Amino acid sequence: MNVQAWTFLLVAASFALYIGIAVWSRASSTKDFYVAGAGVSPLANGMATAADWMSAASFISMAGLISFMGYDGSVYLMGWTGGYVLLALLLAPYLRKYGAYTVPDFVGDRYYSQLARVVAVICAIFVSFTYVAGQMRGVGIVFGRFLEVDINTGVWIGMAIVFFYAVLGGMKGITYTQVAQYCVLIFAYLVPAIFLSLLITGNPVPQLGLGGVDQASGMALFDRLNGLHAELGFAAYTSGTKSTLDVFFITAALMVGTAGLPHVIIRFYTVPRVRDARLSVGWALIFIALLYTTAPAVAVFARTNLIASVADTPYTEVPEWFTNWEATGLLSFNDANGDGRIQFVGPASPQQNELTVDRDIMVLANPEIAGLPDWVVGLVAAGGLAAALSTAAGLLLVVSSAVSHDLLKRTFLPQITEKGELLAARVSAAVAVLIAGYFGMNPPGFVAQVVAFAFGLAASSFFPVIILGIFSKRTTREGAILGMIAGVTLTAAYIVWFTLMHPELNNADHWWLGISPEGIGTVGMLVNFAITMTVSRFTPEPPSHVQVLVELIRIPRGAGSAHEISA
Amino acid sequence: MAQHDPKGRPPVTDPQVTARHAEYWRRNIRYLGILLTIWFAVSYGFGILLAAPLDAVRLPGTGFPLGFWFAQQGSIYVFVILIFVYVRLMNSLDREFEVDEGGDA
Numbered sequence: 001m002n003v004q005a006w007t008f009l010l011v012a013a014s015f016a017l018y019i020g021i022a023v024w025s026r027a028s029s030t031k032d033f034y035v036a037g038a039g040v041s042p043l044a045n046g047m048a049t050a051a052d053w054m055s056a057a058s059f060i061s062m063a064g065l066i067s068f069m070g071y072d073g074s075v076y077l078m079g080w081t082g083g084y085v086l087l088a089l090l091l092a093p094y095l096r097k098y099g100a101y102t103v104p105d106f107v108g109d110r111y112y113s114q115l116a117r118v119v120a121v122i123c124a125i126f127v128s129f130t131y132v133a134g135q136m137r138g139v140g141i142v143f144g145r146f147l148e149v150d151i152n153t154g155v156w157i158g159m160a161i162v163f164f165y166a167v168l169g170g171m172k173g174i175t176y177t178q179v180a181q182y183c184v185l186i187f188a189y190l191v192p193a194i195f196l197s198l199l200i201t202g203n204p205v206p207q208l209g210l211g212g213v214d215q216a217s218g219m220a221l222f223d224r225l226n227g228l229h230a231e232l233g234f235a236a237y238t239s240g241t242k243s244t245l246d247v248f249f250i251t252a253a254l255m256v257g258t259a260g261l262p263h264v265i266i267r268f269y270t271v272p273r274v275r276d277a278r279l280s281v282g283w284a285l286i287f288i289a290l291l292y293t294t295a296p297a298v299a300v301f302a303r304t305n306l307i308a309s310v311a312d313t314p315y316t317e318v319p320e321w322f323t324n325w326e327a328t329g330l331l332s333f334n335d336a337n338g339d340g341r342i343q344f345v346g347p348a349s350p351q352q353n354e355l356t357v358d359r360d361i362m363v364l365a366n367p368e369i370a371g372l373p374d375w376v377v378g379l380v381a382a383g384g385l386a387a388a389l390s391t392a393a394g395l396l397l398v399v400s401s402a403v404s405h406d407l408l409k410r411t412f413l414p415q416i417t418e419k420g421e422l423l424a425a426r427v428s429a430a431v432a433v434l435i436a437g438y439f440g441m442n443p444p445g446f447v448a449q450v451v452a453f454a455f456g457l458a459a460s461s462f463f464p465v466i467i468l469g470i471f472s473k474r475t476t477r478e479g480a481i482l483g484m485i486a487g488v489t490l491t492a493a494y495i496v497w498f499t500l501m502h503p504e505l506n507n508a509d510h511w512w513l514g515i516s517p518e519g520i521g522t523v524g525m526l527v528n529f530a531i532t533m534t535v536s537r538f539t540p541e542p543p544s545h546v547q548v549l550v551e552l553i554r555i556p557r558g559a560g561s562a563h564e565i566s567a
Numbered sequence: 568m569a570q571h572d573p574k575g576r577p578p579v580t581d582p583q584v585t586a587r588h589a590e591y592w593r594r595n596i597r598y599l600g601i602l603l604t605i606w607f608a609v610s611y612g613f614g615i616l617l618a619a620p621l622d623a624v625r626l627p628g629t630g631f632p633l634g635f636w637f638a639q640q641g642s643i644y645v646f647v648i649l650i651f652v653y654v655r656l657m658n659s660l661d662r663e664f665e666v667d668e669g670g671d672a
Binding site for chain 1: 588591592595599602603606610611614615616618619622626629630631632635636638639640642643644646647649650651653654657658661665666667668
C-alpha cells in the first residue's frame with residue numbers, strides 16, 4: 001500500500017469511529033446536550049478537554065513555529081499550559097459548584113443583570129467564531145495536502161462529520177468523540193517524535209533526547225544547534241529576539257486567555273462533583289503536557305536536521321523529502337547567486353538567504369525526514385484532522401448554547417419548553433456549522449491576528465469578572481459591565497489599530513511600552529480589574545441573595561443537584 | 568440564593584457554621600497564595616525574567632541551558648504537579664471542614 005492508500009484508510013477508519021460514537025451517545029435532554037448530563041468521569045473529561053484545547057494550530061503549526069522562533073516560542077508553551085493552573089485553582093471548582101450550563105449563565109446571575117448576560121453572550125460568540133474559522137480551514141488544508149482533494153471539498157467533508165456528532169449528540173456526543181480524537185492525535189504526534197529522537201540523539205524519549213547528545217557530532221544537541229545558528233548568521237536558538245517585557249505580556253495574555261475561553265471553561269461543567277472538576281483540570285494538563293513538552297523537542301530535531309541536510313548543500317544532492325515538499329510549494333529554493341548550492345542563512349550573514357521554508361513542514365514532513373513507513377504519514381493526517389475537528393466541535397457547542405440557552409431560554413423566551421430548547425440548540429448548532437464552514441472556505445485575510453484577538457478578548461473580558469465574582473462579594477453589576485466593556489474595547493482597539501489599520505506601524509518602535517498586539521490582552525485584563533474594583537466601591541452593594549450565592553459557590557458540598565434546580 | 572441549596576433549605580445562618588466556612592475560605596486562600604507564588608516563580612521568574620542569567624548554568628546531567636529548560640519544559644512539569652498538590656490539599660481540607668461531597672475519597 002502506498003502513502004495515499006494508507007491515508008485514506010486511516011482517515012476513513014477514524015471518521016467511522018467518530019460517527020459510531022455519535023450514534024451511541026445521542027443527547028436526549030438539554031442537560032445531555034449542554035453538559036453531557038454532568039456525568040463524565042474526570043479522566044475522560046481530561047482527555048476530552050485536551051482534544052478540545054489542542055487545535056490544528058497546536059498539532060500542525062506549533063512545533064514549526066517554535067523551531068523558527070527558538071526561545072521566543074516559549075510564550076506559546078508556557079502561555080497555553082499555565083492557564084490550566086489558574087483554571088484549577090481559581091475557576092473550575094467554583095463554576096462547577098454553581099452548576100450553570102454556560103459562561104454567560106454565571107455572569108448574568110452573579111451580576112443580577114440581563115445586560116451583563118448579553119455582553120457575555122456577545123463576547124462568547126465572537127471569541128468562538130474567530131477561533132472556529134481557523135479550524136475548518138485546517139481541516140480543508142489537511143485534506144488538500146494528504147488526500148489531494150480540493151480544500152473546499154475538504155471543508156464540506158469536515159462540516160458533515162462535525163454536523164453529525166455535534167447536532168445529534170451535543171456535549172455528550174462531542175465529549176466521547178473527543179476522547180477518541182485525543183488518542184488518535186497524541187499517537188500520531190508521538191510516533192514520529194520518538195523515531196526522530198532515536199535517530200538524532202539515540203534516546204527514545206524526546207523530552208530527554210532534547211537535553212542529550214547529538215549522535216552525528218558528539219556535542220550536546222543545544223551546542224550543536226547554537227553553533228550552526230552562529231555559523232549561518234541566525235540569532236542563538238536558546239536566547240531569542242523579543243524583549244523580555246513583551247515575552248512577559250504575551251505569556252500572561254495567553255495564560256489568562258486560556259482560562260477565560262468559554263469552550264474550555266464549559267468542559268468542567270460536565271463532571272459530577274466539585275472535587276472532580278479540580279482533578280479533571282489536572283488530567284487535562286497531563287494530556288496536554290504530553291504534546292506540549294514533545295513539541296520543543298520536535299522543533300529542535302527538525303531544525304537541526306533541516307540545517308544539517310540542506311545548508312550549503314549542492315541542489316543536485318538534496319534528500320528525497322526535499323524534492324517532494326518542494327512540489328507542494330512549502331519549500332522553495334531560489335539560487336540567487338547562481339552557485340548551485342543552497343544558502344540557508346540568517347540576517348547576520350553577509351550572504352543572501354535562498355531557501356524559504358513554511359513552518360508547517362516541520363511536523364508534516366517529519367515522517368519522511370525520519371524515513372518512517374508510509375502508514376505513519378497517514379497517521380499524521382488523521383491526527384491533524386482529529387485535532388481540528390475536536391476543537392471545532394467544542395467551539396460550535398458554545399455558540400449553539402449561547403443562542404438556545406442564554407438568548408432564548410434565559411433572556412427572550414423564558415417559557416420555552418425543554419423539547420423546544422433542545423430543538424433550538426440543535427438548529428443553532430447546525431447553523432453555526434454552516435457559518436463556520438463558510439469562513440473555512442472564505443477565510444478572512446487576517447486569520448493569524450484573529451487568534452491573538454480571541455485570546456486577548458477572553459483575557460480582557462471574562463477572566464476578571466469571573467474571578468472577582470467568586471473572590472469578592474462586593475463586586476457589583478455596574479463594575480462588571482463597565483470593566484468588561486473597557487477591557488474589551490481597549491484590547492480590540494489596539495489590535496485593530498496595529499494589525500488592520502496600520503500594519504506598517506506594527507513594530508516595537510511604535511508599540512506602547514514595546515508591548516505587541518499579542519500581549520495587549522494582559523493590559524486589557526488589568527484595566528478591567530482596576531475599573532471593576534473601583535466602580536464596585538462606589539456603587540450600591542449587590543443584593544443579599546447574590547452575596548449568599550457567592551457564599552454557596554465557595555463551599556463544595558451540595559453541587560450534585562445544583563443545576564436541575566437553578567435551570 | 569435559596570434555590571441553590573439542594574434541599575431547598577434557607578441559606579446557612581448559624582453563626583458557628585458561618586465562622587467555620589470563613590475559616591475554610593481563609594485556608595483555601597492561603598493555599599492559593601503559596602501555589603500561585605510557585606506558579607509565577609517557575610514561569611515568569613525562572614523562565615522569563617531570570618532566563619538569561621540562568622542560561623549560564625546547565626540542568627545537571629543534561630545539555631539544557633537552565634533558563635531555557637524552565638521556559639520550554641520545567642515550568643510545564645511544575646504546573647502539572649501544582650494542580651495535583653492542590654487537589655490533595657483541598658480534598659483533605661474539604662473533609663476537615665465537613666464540606667466534602669461524599670462518595671469515594
